[in-house]
Amino acid sequence: MTDSPASTDPTSGEDLAGLFAATGVPASFTARAAARLGPDAAARLRADPWRLLRVPGVTPAQADHFARGHLGEEARPDDPRRGRALVEHLMAEAARQGHTVTPVADVLAALERMKVADPRRAVEDALDEAEVLALTEEPEFDEAAFDEDAELPEPEETLGLARWAMAEETAAEGFQRLTATGAPLLDDDTIRALRAGLPEDRSLALTATLRTGVTMLRGAPADVTATALAIAGAAAGQELRVAVAAPTARAAAALAPAADAGFAAAGLHDLLEPLPEAAPAGGVAFARGEQRPLELDLLILPDAAGLDVELAAVLVEACADGTHLVLGAAPGALPPAGPGAVLHDLEASETVPVVELDPAGPGGPLAGLAAAVRGGELIAVDAPDREVVIVPAASPAETVHRAVQLVADSIPRALGIAVEDVQVIALAAGGEAGAGALNAALKERLNPGSGAFGGFDAGDRVVVAAPLPQAAVGETGTVAGAGPEGLRVTFAGGAATVPPAAVPRLRHGWALPVSLGRGTPRPAVVAVVAGDAALSRPLVAAAFGLARRHLSVVQAAGPALARAVRETEAPARRTRLARLVVQ
Template sequence: MTSPISDPVPDPDLAGLLASAGVPQGYVRRAADRLGSRAVALLREDPWRLLRVPGVRPEQADHFARRVLEDRGEQPRPEDPRRGRALAVHVLTEAARRGHTAMTPQAVLSALGALRVPEPERAVEAALDEAEVVTLLEEPDFDESADFDELDELPEPEESLGLARYALAEEAAAEGLRRLTATAGPLLPDDTVRSLRAGLPEDRALALTAAARTGVSVLHGAPDEVEQTAAGIARVVAAQGVRVAVVTGTMAAARSLGLGTGLHELLEARCPQGAAAGVVAFGRGEQRPLEAGLVIVPDAGALDVETAAALVEACADGAHLVLGGDPAALPPTGPGMVLADLAASETVPVIDLAPPADPAPPARFTAAVRGGELTVVDAPGREVVIVPAGGEREAVHRAVQLVTDSIPRALGIPVEDVQVVTPLAGGEAGAAALNAALKARLNPGPGTCGGFDPGDRVIAAVPVVGVAAGEPGTVVAASSAGLEVAFGSGQEPAAVPAAAVSRLRHGWAATVALARGTRRPAVVAVLPGEAAVALSRPLAVTAFGLARRHLSVVHTDAPALARAVRENTGTPRDTRLGRLVRQ
């Protein structure tokens, strides 16, 4: 018998507080996720904290604060330091959502002025006083060949502002990378390295040498080449008695690769009870480092500054770290661009891996996109299929056909090995719409808990029950109390309580950013016209690079897609890691 439909029950006190100020009920779960178990106390103390909740705009936070303060007899004031602090944090948080880890003081003050903050300088001071925002001072890059006698004055330190959590993480990552470089000795004797290099192509030989002799090195290349090189290095070094850890973004990626461990699993991640969504504590770190002498991360391009800092801090003195990735792919979803900054810093060896002479059609198609061209490739086995659609609804229909019929029937790839990716979560052809259509076809049901039923494919939108964002799983049981989700074959299902179910999404389709951690035998990339502003060459490279054997591209506007691949190379990010590792 099917359990009754149930949505997770929100905190009644939080629901009552928000309802009393006219906040829609849909924000209750978001507020609980973002502010944690103390949400009610925090909002009563400072109602502008509502601005921390995703989707809340400054004017909505002002309305909420006015209602809350008036209810207890206080008069809200535009110059209230709590308001200024909240808006200063909001400006930097919005920048962090775009990937930046720092902003110039002038840019922050200008943004606060646009939000009609009466005294922007005092707002910044209030945020600094609470230590949520920090001032960052760095010596500018200096030309060592310059003649000091000809300089009128030494350049002033460069000042910027950043959220404390990301500033501290970026500094910790840089410090850890410098530590690994300074403490590393050769992993293997020179004679052994020369013997292992014999017969290898030049790029693979250089990669092996860098991994064995230097504390930190970078591998640049397409996903297949980086994975193969990483696996080769891991095998030969482990055969010499060195303990090796290959680290992937998800446990599913490790299974797909055939070796390694998911990063959260390796670092013994857990989500503290009552903490805000996304907060993770790691069992491994400086006080309890990893035992591995060599740590290899094939998709380090997905590491944001906080995750990178956690990984680097968990590497013991003397350990070697190899970070790989595709320099043409998307930067991480979170703030920073660790791999790109490190490669550009000129402080570590960077090895460019050569592509194979005769790549498979999906790899050849993606290589053309990497060069700015959207071209037709010869695919006699239908390894690459381009599917035009007349609009968003037809794109969804085509994607469902491909997943449920065409790909399994024609190519023998089962549904569970097919991943649909798309740029946006919302919209007529976004991940939510695609999942609704796929669920109706593959696993119809009442949505027993939070819209999920046994048999549903899910994906973690933020870290939950110790698994990483992007980790796929399958619901094995559902009730009003929550879900049981199998996140890995052969592992015990994880219990996801009803209060945490909102941290999951249906996973037949996912945004490119969320799905990037796990490559699949078959990928259906849905690129609708409504997502034109999100289309770019890095997005296409990332989406197409997820496919191991088959790639279908469903699009509604070929000229717009071709133009994005040709012209939109991505948006720059303001980060500090490159300068910090050079210090």
């Protein structure tokens, strides 16, 4: 059963609030539950109290507490509804860690630890509900090490949430289709003329783009972007229909001057034409798709590292047969915030050309630092114009204080960069020096207020934290006001009204976790490295790489920062795309 989008019917909200009040659930859960479970959330929860686990942030212990409050003595650990909900919860937790599949054995072991009487039956009940799918993973076959007398390994039983499993299959089919239908866009003589005089790597990139249905570009972000724009201009000059897409409208605005060459530059969200109504489960439905594909010969995403399997599936479905798709990213880029490892898996499948771009030049201090971090080394850079500044901090309170001081005073005064052009990037989402604490302090300094409009005031900087029809995840804007129709926000792409039911998808946006800040470089970035941050090389590289003119690093992690850059990669993800693409 698919959950419905939230309703603005006040009686449904009052019913849910009353149910939570009677069972001891904090009132703060009401908006989240209504947004996730829909207009009849209260009725759904009365019929199955463990359905509360579908609400993001709810733990099994909290769901059990709610069930006891509602059912009394009838709330039992062996209730089939509990077992089914726990299976779905385990799959959702795995998805939040980036996995699209989980071995059945791991799920059964976790259910035993949660005191589920019959774990296998719980899995079967979850499969009957169709929210979870059973998937068979064929073992890798090594021909070189094959022994005729050895027993072949058995296929591994895995489980996955239907939402992500189906998206992964759709993405794989789309990449296969684009590869199969991607005839050369120009004749050989024209391609040879276009690549004349280009360095070998840029020539290879141009040739692959124009001759192959799907191409990947790997290199420093500035080199990938410059190459992508040059290819787009060359293709548009041959009267091909070309678009360059960025993760957000704000990022696309930085590409707009280059679009004078005759191609479109837009945020991917806008290019796909979101429909005004939210899709089920709090997502977004798009007008562009299989029935109404984009009218393009060539689509280039210079920064595609943030594509999860669901957005990748939407993207390839929106590409018509014969459209050429180019996906760019830095080597070892931070995986997407959502499930999947699309670019990693596509490269691992060896079904598309991958062109490595050499650095165009030495670059300045910012480029040098970012390149060194991507290579596994945290270096001290010579920054005569204060392009890079390190600010040590000894405690969470000092960390927050230093960050606020940089944003509100030091950077605008010393460098002439307006507060509006300074973005704090928190390498820890939570904690005493995480994004939440930083936003609270920055609001108090920059725009104090009571949060009259669903926690926001006019003048607050906000960010889209969950998909909205009005703006992409990671898009930042400024609250202009509010009324019965919702919160009025000015985004880079224009003014929008976010209805009351969708306001919980916004967060304060002076400080962003890396997952929301990625993809949108800023003139100045204050990267806050809290002492308790879970650091990795891709995370640090993504944060540092967002600065265009200036980077301040508030450093409270001590030697752990250099150690993470040197030793810690992003955790591996269990996915199927690499195998599905070659089937």
